[in-house]
Amino acid sequence: MDSQSAFMKTIRQSLGVSADTERPKKLYPALFTNADTKLILQTIKNRTAEQQDELVELLQANAQALGIKFHVVRSHDQAAAIVVKLVRTKNPEFTHTKHIIHHDHPDLAALQLWKRFNREGITVHTTFSPDRQLHEKTIASFIGITAPDIGVAESATLIQLTKPGCPRSTSLVPSIHIALLKSENLVADLREAYALLRQEAQLDSFVFITGPSKTADIEAQMVHGAHGPREVHLLVLCPQPAEETANEAKNPSDTAGQQTTA
Amino acid sequence: MSASPPSDYRSAAVTGIASPRLQKSLHGLQERFGKGAMEIWATMEDQEMRHRVKEARMNTFAHLDIILTELAENVRARGGQVHFAATAEDAIGYTLAVAKRNKVKRVVKGKSMTSMEINIDPALQGAGIEVVETDLGEYIIQLAGDKPSHIIAPCIHLDRNQIGELFADKLGIDYTNDPPTLTMAARKALREKMLGAEMGLTGCNLACAEIGQISLVSNEGNIRMATTMPPVLVALMGMERVVATLDEHREALQLLTRGAALQKLSTYVSFLGGPAGQDDPDGPREFHLVIIDNGRSKILADPEFREVLACIRCGACLNICPVYGKIGGHAYNSPYCGPIGAVVTPLLDGINKHADLCKGETLCGACKDICPVENDLPRMLSALRHTLAYGSDRWNTSQHSPGEAAVYSLWKLLITHPLLYRISLRLGRLFQRPFVRKGKMISKMAGLARGWTEGRDLPPLAGRTFAEVWKKKYAANRPQPSGSVNQNKEGS
Numbered sequence: 001m002d003s004q005s006a007f008m009k010t011i012r013q014s015l016g017v018s019a020d021t022e023r024p025k026k027l028y029p030a031l032f033t034n035a036d037t038k039l040i041l042q043t044i045k046n047r048t049a050e051q052q053d054e055l056v057e058l059l060q061a062n063a064q065a066l067g068i069k070f071h072v073v074r075s076h077d078q079a080a081a082i083v084v085k086l087v088r089t090k091n092p093e094f095t096h097t098k099h100i101i102h103h104d105h106p107d108l109a110a111l112q113l114w115k116r117f118n119r120e121g122i123t124v125h126t127t128f129s130p131d132r133q134l135h136e137k138t139i140a141s142f143i144g145i146t147a148p149d150i151g152v153a154e155s156a157t158l159i160q161l162t163k164p165g166c167p168r169s170t171s172l173v174p175s176i177h178i179a180l181l182k183s184e185n186l187v188a189d190l191r192e193a194y195a196l197l198r199q200e201a202q203l204d205s206f207v208f209i210t211g212p213s214k215t216a217d218i219e220a221q222m223v224h225g226a227h228g229p230r231e232v233h234l235l236v237l238c239p240q241p242a243e244e245t246a247n248e249a250k251n252p253s254d255t256a257g258q259q260t261t262a
Numbered sequence: 263m264s265a266s267p268p269s270d271y272r273s274a275a276v277t278g279i280a281s282p283r284l285q286k287s288l289h290g291l292q293e294r295f296g297k298g299a300m301e302i303w304a305t306m307e308d309q310e311m312r313h314r315v316k317e318a319r320m321n322t323f324a325h326l327d328i329i330l331t332e333l334a335e336n337v338r339a340r341g342g343q344v345h346f347a348a349t350a351e352d353a354i355g356y357t358l359a360v361a362k363r364n365k366v367k368r369v370v371k372g373k374s375m376t377s378m379e380i381n382i383d384p385a386l387q388g389a390g391i392e393v394v395e396t397d398l399g400e401y402i403i404q405l406a407g408d409k410p411s412h413i414i415a416p417c418i419h420l421d422r423n424q425i426g427e428l429f430a431d432k433l434g435i436d437y438t439n440d441p442p443t444l445t446m447a448a449r450k451a452l453r454e455k456m457l458g459a460e461m462g463l464t465g466c467n468l469a470c471a472e473i474g475q476i477s478l479v480s481n482e483g484n485i486r487m488a489t490t491m492p493p494v495l496v497a498l499m500g501m502e503r504v505v506a507t508l509d510e511h512r513e514a515l516q517l518l519t520r521g522a523a524l525q526k527l528s529t530y531v532s533f534l535g536g537p538a539g540q541d542d543p544d545g546p547r548e549f550h551l552v553i554i555d556n557g558r559s560k561i562l563a564d565p566e567f568r569e570v571l572a573c574i575r576c577g578a579c580l581n582i583c584p585v586y587g588k589i590g591g592h593a594y595n596s597p598y599c600g601p602i603g604a605v606v607t608p609l610l611d612g613i614n615k616h617a618d619l620c621k622g623e624t625l626c627g628a629c630k631d632i633c634p635v636e637n638d639l640p641r642m643l644s645a646l647r648h649t650l651a652y653g654s655d656r657w658n659t660s661q662h663s664p665g666e667a668a669v670y671s672l673w674k675l676l677i678t679h680p681l682l683y684r685i686s687l688r689l690g691r692l693f694q695r696p697f698v699r700k701g702k703m704i705s706k707m708a709g710l711a712r713g714w715t716e717g718r719d720l721p722p723l724a725g726r727t728f729a730e731v732w733k734k735k736y737a738a739n740r741p742q743p744s745g746s747v748n749q750n751k752e753g754s
């Protein structure tokens with residue numbers, strides 16, 4: 001602690017305030033006050049379905065501009081179909097075997113990926129919290145699948161909080177990152193996203209992800225895949241529009257047919 | 263700062279100007295990023311944001327002790343360790359001790375200007391530790407045994423052919439000058455290094471005291487790797503790289519990524535402020551935050567220069583500066599180059615030692631216009647020149663050039679005494695004769711004045727002064743105060 005008090009003393013000296021008297025933060029309440037987020041949170045909560053759709057469109061435009069592959073899906077099955085196709089068609093970059101890994105998250109569990117590759121040489125890992133081999137499993141995987149906590153339409157940013165079962169490396173180490181975002185977790189801009197972050201009781205490590213890894217260090221030419229994933233697929237899970245839901249109720253076999261061909 | 267040799271600004275500048283390759287890269291860089299940033303500022307909806315961020319930065323400095331204490335407390339509450347280092351040596355000593363305690367054999371670095379400022383690599387290497395830069399640009403620089411020449415684009419001075427040769431030589435790949443292929447080669451080589459390193463060493467773009475976290479931006483993902491995979495993490499942070507609240511963080515971050523690379527956000531912004539949880543398969547087991555003074559408190563104490571601490575190291579001022587745009591980064595002889603380097607390098611490492619830097623800039627004001635936090639660099643450059651002209655106890659600076667000072671005193675004497683002035687003019691005309699060439703220009707002078715004609719010619723003193731010409735030719739038929747303008751026109 002000694003180096004700290006000497007350090008602070010130097011600062012106070014530089015500022016021309018009494019060097020030997022500590023300045024407690026409670027005497028300066030304005031320093032740590034943020035703007036009131038109540039209104040922002042209300043805006044997020046009261047967004048209509050149409051407004052939310054507009055955000056999805058904005059997200060799509062911004063995501064595509066950044067080279068993110070964008071898909072709207074209406075159900076977990078549709079999402080799973082896209083994932084399965086990617087797993088089958090893409091090739092691993094660093095290994096010869098196909099391993100994939102996904103966060104221990106209810107939305108990803110709902111994809112039931114473990115039972116979709118029965119007769120293929122594809123291994124599906126889940127980042128269950130006490131698993132001691134996760135480090136190796138992550139490195140072995142060529143696709144990492146996560147369900148980001150927040151999406152930001154304005155910048156096409158995905159916000160991923162580190163939590164038990166949702167480690168940092170899943171969206172980082174594999175060559176391809178697939179993110180499944182529920183449209184209800186999509187907000188308009190960073191101001192809204194920060195308001196939600198403030199709500200988190202125990203904010204631990206988190207990351208903003210905006211597009212695939214890239215570099216322009218060699219003659220300013222943009223190359224994807226410097227160190228992080230070279231491909232990002234964003235699947236936005238939107239509730240079925242009202243009329244489609246009605247159709248489905250009338251004729252459920254239709255959508256089921258779509259899902260298997262998707 | 264590290265004990266770099268005194269700057270050889272002139273010769274490095276001459277080399278830079280003579281390199282067509284560098285001129286081309288710098289031109290491309292400035293055309294795109296300099297103009298792009300100005301465009302963003304001009305069209306940004308929230309025109310007050312830059313001003314607000316600057317005010318918040320200055321308010322943070324006025325309460326820096328309180329805010330840093332809060333940051334440290336919140337990091338410690340999460341199990342992180344915080345060390346306050348008054349000097350570079352102190353920061354190096356602490357980091358080295360952490361490395362030794364953990365029997366570290368390899369350190370992977372995320373791009374960190376502060377680590378270069380304190381020159382930590384030799385100390386780590388001296389202890390037998392392998393140090394690997396992981397930012398592609400910095401990695402290239404490290405392989406080449408070179409020095410970075412831009413804050414954000416460190417190898418802007420190298421072209422694809424040079425990098426291709428370098429990789430063929432050092433990484434043993436077949437020669438190619440294709441940037442994607444080269445990038446993939448580095449990706450593969452560095453991935454192994456990063457997955458197997460025992461310690462990550464990063465800087466800190468902006469810490470947020472309120473939540474007790476540091477944040478780091480990158481496009482490549484190397485910083486995420488360096489903060490996620492190795493079991494030990496040391497983050498080096500200049501003591502000014504802190505904001506109090508999340509609100510302030512959001513705005514400063516948005517300015518940083520826009521100013522640096524015209525991005526709404528960089529690809530990754532990582533937030534962390536402690537070791538990983540018990541059951542986390544990754545993230546550091548040990549988290550150390552080293553908060554460094556190393557001369558900053560001295561800047562803080564001087565109202566003339568305090569403002570420069572507001573800098574968020576976006577590099578935008580390099581992307582517009584006409585001087586940097588010609589001479590390149592190496593002339594600045596410091597990890598901090600361009601206009602920001604011309605101010606902060608002398609302040610951190612000695613004003614006399616880096617006297618050329620502030621004198622080389624033109625005071626055109628472009629850096630002030632582009633700076634996201636509205637830093638008045640031209641004003642501070644002038645203040646540095648003032649310090650050099652008169653010396654300063656506060657900055658332990660001696661008068662830089664007594665000869666120059668003498669010339670200016672003489673000049674002052676002459677222009678305040680018309681008779682003396684006229685006499686010396688006549689003498690001047692006489693003395694200049696042997697120097698005036700055929701083209702009627704002076705292309706070579708002697709002694710103190712030699713520098714003037716090294717890169718350009720000077721017109722000689724005129725045979726008659728303007729006042730003399732005026733008196734003789736025009737004073738008599740000066741137009742009448744009113745009514746005579748038209749007549750004059752018709753007459754001519």
Ligand code: SF4
Nearest residue numbers: 573574576577579633
């Ligand atoms: S002085 Fe301003 S423009 Fe230059 S690097 Fe710092 S913040 Fe950016």
